[in-house]
Amino acid sequence: MTGSILPAQFLSRRAVPELLLAGVIGGVFAGSLANHFVYDDNVLIVHNPTVQSLASWSKAFVVSYYPGLSYYRPIGLLSYMLDYAVWGPRAVGFHLTNLVLHMAASILVFRLFRRLIPQAGITFAWWGALLFAVHPISSSVVYPITAREAIWCVIFSVGGVLLFLRRTQPAGAASLLCFALALLSKEPAVALPFCLLAIDYGLRAADESPGSRRAVREAIGTHGPYFALLAGYLLVRLFVLPVRDESRGSPAGPGTFLWSWLYLPQTLLLPTVQLIYEPALQTWLSPIKLAIVGAAVLAVTVLLLRAMPAVKRQAFAWLGWSAFSFLATANVVPQETRWDERYLFMPAIGIVGFVLTLAVACEPKRGWRRSARAVVSLAACAVLAVISVGRSRFWHDNEAFLRQWLAHAPDRTNPNYGLAGVLEKKGLKEQAILHYRRALQTEPDHQDSRLNLGIALADLGRLDEAMQQFDEALRYHPQEPKVHFNKGLILEKTGDAAGAAAEYRRAIQLNPRYADARNNLGLLLGRAGDFEGAVAQFRLALEADPKFVKAYNNLAVGLVGQGAYRQAIRALRDGLGIAPEDLSLARNLARLLAKCPDPTLRRGPEAIELAGRVVRRAGRDDAAALEVLAAAHAEAGRFAEALTIIDHALRAAESAGQFGLAEQCRSARSLYAARQRYQGPP
Known part of the structure; x- marks a missing residue:
């Protein structure tokens, strides 16, 4: 040397x-x-x-x-x-x-x-x-x-x-x-x-x-x-x-010990x-x-x-x-x-x-x-x-690593499951499904592979196959709340609201802090007219996950259904405090501030600022955002601007085939032409 x-x-x-x-x-x-x-x-x-x-x-x-x-x-x-x-x-x-x-x-x-x-x-x-x-x-x-x-x-x-x-x-x-x-x-x-x-x-x-x-x-x-x-x-x-007993360890023994000294x-x-x-x-x-x-x-x-x-x-x-x-x-x-x-x-x-x-x-x-x-x-x-x-x-990224792992161990569960996730993110769901199935061939009770396979099938519209996977998952893991939640999603898609609600309730029973399940149950209750029950579920969802942005929106909708406009406005403001760039929260808060049935809660200038932000970011052909912006200008007494904007909203709604919104724009235009603020439900 x-x-x-x-x-x-x-x-x-x-x-x-x-x-x-x-x-x-x-x-x-x-x-x-x-x-x-x-x-x-x-x-x-x-x-x-x-x-x-x-x-x-x-x-x-x-x-x-x-x-x-x-x-x-x-x-x-x-x-x-x-x-x-x-x-x-x-x-x-x-x-x-x-x-x-x-x-x-x-x-x-x-x-x-x-x-x-x-x-x-x-x-x-x-x-x-x-x-x-x-x-x-x-x-x-x-x-x-x-x-x-x-x-x-x-x-x-x-x-x-x-x-x-x-x-x-x-x-x-x-x-x-x-x-x-x-x-x-x-x-x-x-x-x-x-x-x-x-x-x-x-x-x-x-x-x-x-x-x-x-x-x-x-x-x-x-x-x-x-x-x-x-x-x-x-x-x-x-x-x-x-x-x-959580370890995923491989069993030890005299044989594996001796082989290690050759390895x-x-x-x-x-x-x-x-x-x-x-x-x-x-x-x-x-x-x-x-x-x-x-x-x-x-x-x-x-x-x-x-x-x-x-x-x-x-x-x-x-x-x-x-x-x-x-x-x-x-x-x-x-x-x-x-x-x-x-x-x-x-x-x-x-x-x-x-x-x-x-x-x-x-x-x-x-x-x-x-x-x-x-x-x-x-x-x-x-x-x-x-x-x-x-x-x-081989360590460049997840896909390179997992494909190399599978080249020498094509039947291993972990690399098949991991690669399926990578492929799903790339939009290659059929290939992802193939690898989920390979993972399950080796380990039929692999919970995440079974669950994600069902979700991927549901995303492709293969609802019956997805439901079969969820049922099989529950056979191995009957206490898994995520499976019940996803069964609820499929039942909801097929129009079985009662069955979906039952699955959401079961998921909540297994995990009381399951925010998504509470949110979806709240939506079902709201559609059935049970605003009190819906609001309770949205509040519990936010208690479990204070950063759950959609739940703030849904809570506000439920509160509006109860006529609790002040609380609805507060919920939307709280949501914007968590996610200030969220357009849905900004649009809904602008709508309430411009069109609230309680005139004491209307704030025209603030509604203009919020709705204007939404229009700038969502695009000037967003008919719903333009309709709210027009109402905000009318609330601020700026009727000329309101008429110009509502005409633009009407054309955008008709062009997009949003005929219900177009009719709402015509009614609002009549009010603004008469120099009247918006009247009607928010």
Whole structure:
């Protein structure tokens, strides 16, 4: 590795190695800056109000990191809050943070190699850090924004080890703080106390037994605080995240545990060119690759036997790091998914450290062999970097990611469901329906796929098929209010108002704060003349969701039906306070202020301003808006303007085939021609 490609004299300058390492990383992963929010990014950032305000920073410490999963990762949530405060909903800033964090993590790994493998020198340590930094495993935590908790975990874990190795009291306290932050970043940090034990073993003098009384006393004094902190963290997790059955984890077992230890070396030694996200066993398992890995392990074992006892402790310390840090995601307990590259990010440090230790011990004496190994090392890093660069395209956006996932797992529920949602947003409902059906083939009780399939069918007018899907959804999930609500929508479309009302009431019974169900029930009651019941439902809808704009409009209509004009005006003003740009609210408030049966509540000038705003934004051929604007001018005593505008409204209504509105315009014109204000219902 030390040939003439990167001379040690060049790399020995204080900041050059780290700056050069950061520059290479920046070049490899720069493509991420053009990518968007992808998959879990949408759940944790785009649609997560908690991270969109720094004022809610304390919530990061009392909520699960991901809905329905027992993950406690406040550091990740806090970092998203800071990014959102700086960048808003622009993905480029979040990707830039990931890139900078990966640079920092890789620089710390470089320092760790220098500290724990002093015989390697700067050049070996730099090559090792570069191998770690550009390996495709790293791409799986750099490209997806919400995989950054793995980077935070490495930063604080490696930083904690470096501080621990200083062996001073202030550094020890700082090391414990880093361990605490690592624990708050991602669960694999629980391995750090065990990694420190392995490192201590590697640094211990060859003639000193780790089981001696002196060694045991030192170990208790040195490592005890880390295990105490670990125990405290586990208690906090139990308090914040009580045990529950919501996890979507894959079952653990001896088989999956053993397969995990084959997945680790195969993926590190022979990574795939294409992204294979959360692969199944039959997808990643390759007899040919395992044979190559077996041969490599055999060769490494021979080298290790040749190098011992000189590097025995160091080598086993690095293997201990890798093993301990991998245990948390090696299917010892049920976990989110059985295998994925992101699980190997921290264990990879130990494997690279082990390889560096052997490489130094077996350093060729002849110059040409050293140069040849340097060329091979450079070629290996270049190949890994090219793979990582190429993987950026798979993380460009949701569609690219989900299609790549499905290319290797066409029957998986999550990517089919996710891609169906993407296609629906693009208006490709038939294609979306196909993927919803594929998702349900694998998981017939997948609630969201069944519900969204029914909604998509209903949107296409296939109401009978939609109703079948909703009935099937209720067979699996009889207590799901959204299904009852959507059944109500279909019944309403078919003219079964009583059946629709019953479904809305059932949805409300299951979820009393279901604002949409209350709003729709209120509309049905209003059409039946039960304004009192309608108003009650609209008020409850707004109590459940104070930002539900349509409910303000509907509440005002219900209040007008009761003759409560003052309250109706107040409801519309409240709605405009929430949504000042809403044209429907502005139009209805202008109508009441210009045409209210109670003349004491009319406000002509304000009605002109509101109706004028609506006409300017809705267009000068909006007959309804023009009719209200004419009434507002008449109320203000500006009858000439009222006549001009009502004539325009009449022509627009006739042109649009709105004959009822046209007749209303003719009646109003007669009043304005006689210099009379509007009379009649609002």
